[in-house]
């Protein structure tokens with residue numbers, strides 16, 4: 001049996017899966033931390049690779065938000081850890097197999113646009129794939145990537161942001177492989193080609209999700225903003241700011257799910 005099918009079967013034997021919404025959480029982001037209805041560590045799922053980065057815990061939780069159950073994937077796989085693009089999209093395949101059709105992808109990213117501030121949340125409107133990878137090599141080919149980041153869902157989120165007084169930025173996410181942070185010259189290049197934020201995740205998962213006809217909501221936490229100076233950027237700083245942004249992100253997503261739009 002194919003790995004995904006096996007994992008999906010393993011999970012379905014342990015819980016009743018009928019959740020529409022799946023969330024993949026980024027570095028240092030923690031939302032929906034209430035008591036979960038069901039929880040399993042990645043290491044207890046046969047066939048599941050382990051995430052190697054601090055801040056990525058590797059656990060699947062099911063939490064109740066309003067009257068919806070939501071699947072939360074805490075921990076993801078990155079190309080820079082040495083995983084293949086097929087490994088990176090495994091959580092998406094699993095969520096699809098469990099019946100999820102709305103995928104929320106969050107990440108920590110570095111701000112490129114000058115008006116961004118650390119602590120901002122950016123609704124991803126589009127992306128530029130500079131990873132050099134694509135999870136669909138071998139098929140399916142020619143998947144449409146217009147509206148990859150659902151206009152419908154973005155409008156819903158913007159409405160909620162206004163209502164609760166949480167300003168949401170919008171912009172284009174540039175996806176790179178990492179694991180180095182960017183040089184100033186790279187940041188100037190990304191700005192020139194229309195990038196607003198840069199990060200080392202998300203892109204491949206979104207491509208896979210679109211090939212599976214899932215509707216995608218992408219949210220970037222701007223943990224740091226690239227400026228023309230020589231102050232160093234550290235992973236700790238990124239994780240620390242991610243923690244602080246989590247609170248806002250939690251409120252935003254909670255309000256959105258509670259409305260029952262989806």
Ligand code: HPA
Nearest residue numbers: 108109110198199200238
């Ligand atoms: N660059 C790439 N990935 C990131 C950054 C960054 O500046 N901040 C958080 N993730």
